[in-house]
Amino acid sequence: MECTYCGSDLARYDPVFVEETGDDGDRRPAGAFCNFACLSAHIDEAELTYGDACEWQPDG
Numbered sequence: 001m002e003c004t005y006c007g008s009d010l011a012r013y014d015p016v017f018v019e020e021t022g023d024d025g026d027r028r029p030a031g032a033f034c035n036f037a038c039l040s041a042h043i044d045e046a047e048l049t050y051g052d053a054c055e056w057q058p059d060g
């Protein structure tokens with residue numbers, strides 16, 4: 001498994017797993033990160049397109 005943000009191999013870290021609540025109220029996996037710095041950075045970027053897309057598109 002790789003970090004959702006930076007792509008590092010999570011086997012080398014103590015990873016942080018994130019869940020989110022979907023529109024239907026169910027919880028679903030939102031990502032896995034090698035540390036809180038990657039989690040925070042991912043949130044900052046994800047919020048830029050929040051509400052428009054389910055997937056982060058680096059070319060968008």
Ligand SMILES: [Zn+2]
Nearest residue numbers: 003006034038
């Ligand atoms: Zn990372």
